[in-house]
Amino acid sequence: MVLNKQDCQLIAQIQDGLPLTSRPYGEVGRRIGLSEDQVIHRVKALQAAGIIKRMGVVVRHHELGYTANAMVVWDVPDHQVDEVGARLGARDCVTLCYRRPRRLPDWPYNLFCMIHGRRRERVLEYIDQLVITEQLGEVPRKVLFSGRRFKQRGARYQ
Amino acid sequence: MTAYSPLQPNHRPPRTHEKIPLNDLEKRLLNEYQKGLPLSPTPFQDIAEQLGTSEALILQILQRLQDTGVISRVGPVFKPRKIGASTLAAMSIPATELVRVAKIVSDFPEVNHNYEREDIYNLWFVVTAPDSERLQAALTKLEQRTGYPLLDLPMERQYHIDLGFPLWC
Structure with a gap:
């Protein structure tokens, strides 16, 4: 367009x-x-045309106390990654879910998802539930909580 | 020093990082209308009818939530522009060096987000450029200026549909 x-x-x-x-x-x-x-x-x-993704109330979750932000990375077998990604991406509290390349031997993880919550313990509980309900107990994973923000430039259209 | 005056319309109130309490109507409003707004001439009247209240109250609540910074706007979320090339990069930096190296990384105009994560890979940033050649050049320069190697982790596929997220998370 x-x-x-x-x-x-x-x-x-x-x-x-x-x-x-x-x-x-x-x-x-x-x-x-x-x-x-x-x-x-x-x-x-x-x-x-997909230029506007949605019209809606744009919430600043940080202001509501959603300060715990976890990036969960998974090492999913290649033939399962699309299916697992689609299932995780559809979960309500998963805000981003991407496939990215492994960088062996340093980085074996190929699936990334982002989970927000008010408290770290609650986010960890949610991840435990995800592992059970999505049957991911065998999949190696790592949880990386966010710390300091050094730079954040808001995306504007023009 | 001038004190904050709520009467100045263009003066944004200081953002608070304390939890702002919401009542049930406000929670419903935020949960149900993040992903879509009625595209009718009177969207706020429509919302009021759906929630069983008045348009005046809906407008008053939205204005308050906007003034206190709980919502940034009622309006569009744009799809990130597909023009150009971008990647997510990660570096493993000794704790004592982190702030210094983060500053070098933030000074690159190609870097828009740059933040700490609790891991052996403790510095994560998004790099964007007009094309993949210039992206590669920026990545090389980032490694040279900082003296640390980076992991280049471009997005290969996206699985989620971004609709905001509900307040029970």
Whole structure:
């Protein structure tokens, strides 16, 4: 999808959030010279094209006390990694799940997933449950909790 | 020194890292509308009807949650742009050297996230560049400037669908 000038104006208007009023799309339209219907139509088109992943309430989990962040890495046999990845990625508290290459002999792990929680013990309990329900007891794994953040640059669209 | 005034509309309140208590309505609002917002002319009225309350109260709650930093916005989450090349890199750094090396890594414009993890591989960072050639060049320079080898762990496949995450985690 090629973005036209109006799409770029629309993105610029909504990327920091919709106005919290009764008719937010109408309000955004007034600012950039589009009707309410046109704004809704373009937002749907941007979503259908995959440029907008979702419209929703964007929660800052850190502010709610979700400060325990674990990266769990697994050494899954190659012929099972896609199937295990799909199952882990579908679990509610798993926020990221990727396959990455092994770097032998230093790094044997090929599946990475991220789990957030309020407390470290709770995250560890959740991982124990995952291991049982997904039958991963035989799969070598390692849990890496996050520590200091040295740099974090927020992703903006333009 | 000026004190924080809640009357200044453009003044963002200091972010608190204490747990902010939420009532049941607020929890439902956050759990049910992270993944999708009604794309109708009156999304907040629709939400109010679905939750059995008034639009005025929904707007008031969202404004409060935004002002206190619990939510960053009600709006779009963009898909990361596929243009360019990126990777996740890890280094194993002696504890006494970590802050110094982290600073060198953070100073690279190609690095956007850089953080500590509790492991023998204790420094993790994301490197992005316009193409794979320049990504490789940045990785080589990172190794040269820090004096430590890195693990280059590019994403091969993504399995999750990012819909935020519910507050029972």
